[in-house]
Amino acid sequence: MRRWGYCHVITPLVESMDVLDLGLGAEQRRRLFKFTDMRGDVVALVGERTVPVARLVAGKLRAAALPLRLCYAGPVLSTDEGRFEHRRETYQVGAELIGASGPVADAEVIALAARCMEATGIRRYQIDVGHAEFFHGIMDAVKLPDEVKAAMREALVARDFVTLEALLEDTPLESAEHELLLRFPALRGGPEILDAAGGLVRNRRSEQALAELAQVRELLVAHGIGDVVNLDLGAIRDFDYYTGVIFEGYGPDFGRPVAQGGRYDSLLEKFGRPAPATGFMIQLDLVSEMLRHALPRIDAAIAWAEGGLATALRLGATLRLFGMRAVVDTEARSEAAARTWWHAIGGANLVHCRGEGAVAWIAEGQRARMLPPEQVAARLAGGAA
Amino acid sequence: MTRDERVSIAVPTGALHAGALALLADSGLASLSADELGRQLLIDRDSVRVILVRPADVPAYVDHGAADLGIVGKDILWETPGAHYELVDLRFGGCRLVLAVPDGSGVDGPDTWPPLMRVATKYPRTASSWFESRGQAVEVVRLHGSVELAPLVGLVDGIVDLTATGRTLKENRLRIAAVLGASTARLIANQASLKTRSGPVQTAVARLREASGHAG
Numbered sequence: 001m002r003r004w005g006y007c008h009v010i011t012p013l014v015e016s017m018d019v020l021d022l023g024l025g026a027e028q029r030r031r032l033f034k035f036t037d038m039r040g041d042v043v044a045l046v047g048e049r050t051v052p053v054a055r056l057v058a059g060k061l062r063a064a065a066l067p068l069r070l071c072y073a074g075p076v077l078s079t080d081e082g083r084f085e086h087r088r089e090t091y092q093v094g095a096e097l098i099g100a101s102g103p104v105a106d107a108e109v110i111a112l113a114a115r116c117m118e119a120t121g122i123r124r125y126q127i128d129v130g131h132a133e134f135f136h137g138i139m140d141a142v143k144l145p146d147e148v149k150a151a152m153r154e155a156l157v158a159r160d161f162v163t164l165e166a167l168l169e170d171t172p173l174e175s176a177e178h179e180l181l182l183r184f185p186a187l188r189g190g191p192e193i194l195d196a197a198g199g200l201v202r203n204r205r206s207e208q209a210l211a212e213l214a215q216v217r218e219l220l221v222a223h224g225i226g227d228v229v230n231l232d233l234g235a236i237r238d239f240d241y242y243t244g245v246i247f248e249g250y251g252p253d254f255g256r257p258v259a260q261g262g263r264y265d266s267l268l269e270k271f272g273r274p275a276p277a278t279g280f281m282i283q284l285d286l287v288s289e290m291l292r293h294a295l296p297r298i299d300a301a302i303a304w305a306e307g308g309l310a311t312a313l314r315l316g317a318t319l320r321l322f323g324m325r326a327v328v329d330t331e332a333r334s335e336a337a338a339r340t341w342w343h344a345i346g347g348a349n350l351v352h353c354r355g356e357g358a359v360a361w362i363a364e365g366q367r368a369r370m371l372p373p374e375q376v377a378a379r380l381a382g383g384a385a
Numbered sequence: 386m387t388r389d390e391r392v393s394i395a396v397p398t399g400a401l402h403a404g405a406l407a408l409l410a411d412s413g414l415a416s417l418s419a420d421e422l423g424r425q426l427l428i429d430r431d432s433v434r435v436i437l438v439r440p441a442d443v444p445a446y447v448d449h450g451a452a453d454l455g456i457v458g459k460d461i462l463w464e465t466p467g468a469h470y471e472l473v474d475l476r477f478g479g480c481r482l483v484l485a486v487p488d489g490s491g492v493d494g495p496d497t498w499p500p501l502m503r504v505a506t507k508y509p510r511t512a513s514s515w516f517e518s519r520g521q522a523v524e525v526v527r528l529h530g531s532v533e534l535a536p537l538v539g540l541v542d543g544i545v546d547l548t549a550t551g552r553t554l555k556e557n558r559l560r561i562a563a564v565l566g567a568s569t570a571r572l573i574a575n576q577a578s579l580k581t582r583s584g585p586v587q588t589a590v591a592r593l594r595e596a597s598g599h600a601g
Contacts, residue, residue: 159470255450
């Protein structure tokens with residue numbers, strides 16, 4: 001994130017409830033671990049890090065010119081164990097771009113999220129991009145009593161399409177908007193769905209959302225991530241919080257999104273410094289779980305016998321300079337014992353150092369070769385490049 | 386066929402089992418006999434993998450992505466809300482969740498409820514939120530079976546339980562005092578499956594939807 005000019009900020013794990021009250025909805029507040037501090041004030045362990053960052057921007061960083069590019073990493077907690085895949089605590093890395101509106105800023109944050117997912121080592125991933133205003137526009141356009149609309153919102157947020165369908169069936173009106181709501185989970189695909197949806201919606205808010213999505217998509221192609229981006233008009237998120245482009249990142253064969261983000265233009269004004277904002281977070285513990293079976297392989301296991309330790313340490317340092325993963329053994333071993341150790345820790349190569357001179361190099365599935373250490377380093381690093 | 390193209394469906398044992406298998410056959414997704422599935426628990430057919438699990442476990446399999454789709458009673462979903470999508474009312478396995486009291490009990494409508502109502506149920510979450518939303522103080526006793534017995538031995542004022550025909554209630558000299566909700570079998574989907582493998586998953590959803598009697 002540093003390469004994108006995002007400045008790392010550290011926000012506290014324990015926040016005053018007065019601060020969190022400003023930024024969070026009732027449901028989010030309910031899920032916080034709360035207790036009192038020595039003065040008797042109610043404090044809580046943060047359940048997300050965007051609100052603390054917003055407070056920072058409106059407080060300590062008040063004099064800093066916008067836009068601000070900030071990032072953070074830290075644990076967040078929730079009393080509702082289902083919230084974070086049946087654990088109370090999760091580790092989040094995220095970024096916020098505050099003070100910039102429009103598709104260019106939206107696309108920057110989505111591209112950054114994509115690059116971060118890539119950097120974690122996930123090989124195949126995809127990002128679904130939607131727009132909160134598309135939904136708001138439809139809800140505006142549907143002509144129904146407020147209480148029916150409230151029930152529809154509730155059903156949609158609970159992803160209960162059976163109830164939604166029943167509510168819509170009870171209404172005499174038939175409209176393209178009804179049709180769209182019922183097909184919500186299937187409203188995704190490439191740029192062609194923008195046209196398809198554009199033919200169905202008849203309200204300014206939704207049309208504007210579709211136009212913005214088209215721009216964001218084009219920008220993401222320019223960012224070089226067009227092939228991992230899908231458009232998802234049926235993305236269901238916290239619609240009271242998000243005000244514009246929203247997105248989710250998915251890894252292969254994992255039942256939950258590992259990254260989430262979007263535009264939230266109304267949060268900062270609650271802290272007295274109105275500003276448009278967009279951001280995202282990645283749940284690192286979910287990512288590491290996804291990569292459990294794909295841990296980085298060790299490139300070189302370096303063992304040593306009496307008199308070979310200095311050579312082994314030098315070789316390890318050289319290989320790491322070339323970006324390779326090298327592990328130097330912690331005790332002296334014979335070559336036969338070294339082979340056993342090598343198989344136990346895994347690794348593409350075993351190098352056994354016995355003294356200043358030649359070392360034994362064994363690549364997986366090949367027989368040992370005696371070479372000077374610098375030649376082994378050159379061959380290993382050359383192969384890696 | 387690779388894992389990516391095959392859609393996995395969790396099918397419950399118990400009351401909905403036969404209906405679920407009939408639906409899978411009608412939709413043309415997979416024709417299986419109950420015996421065959423009962424023996425193997427997991428069967429791969431051309432485009433689907435069918436997994437047999439206990440009714441209450443269906444949401445867990447789907448929420449964690451071990452199954453893309455699941456067939457499950459609405460009564461189970463009331464108790465275990467999750468991150469899945471509830472997509473289709475499959476229109477079989479109909480039953481009601483009711484408050485039942487002994488024939489001789491004075492409990493009937495809300496005005497006859499005691500200040501603190503004691504009920505036994507397998508559905509503690511649904512029961513307590515239903516009473517609480519009506520301003521009624523309730524003590525919920527969670528039981529795992531033979532709930533009908535609890536009021537007869539004086540453990541509770543009434544029970545909250547599922548009934549399809551009302552026969553079991555009648556046999557135990559219980560009568561229905563209130564209906565908490567109606568349940569049928571539902572089709573649920575994993576949230577990520579709908580996004581990352583939407584083609585085959587949406588196709589399967591459409592076929593099950595049609596087979597369950599919905600138009601197009």
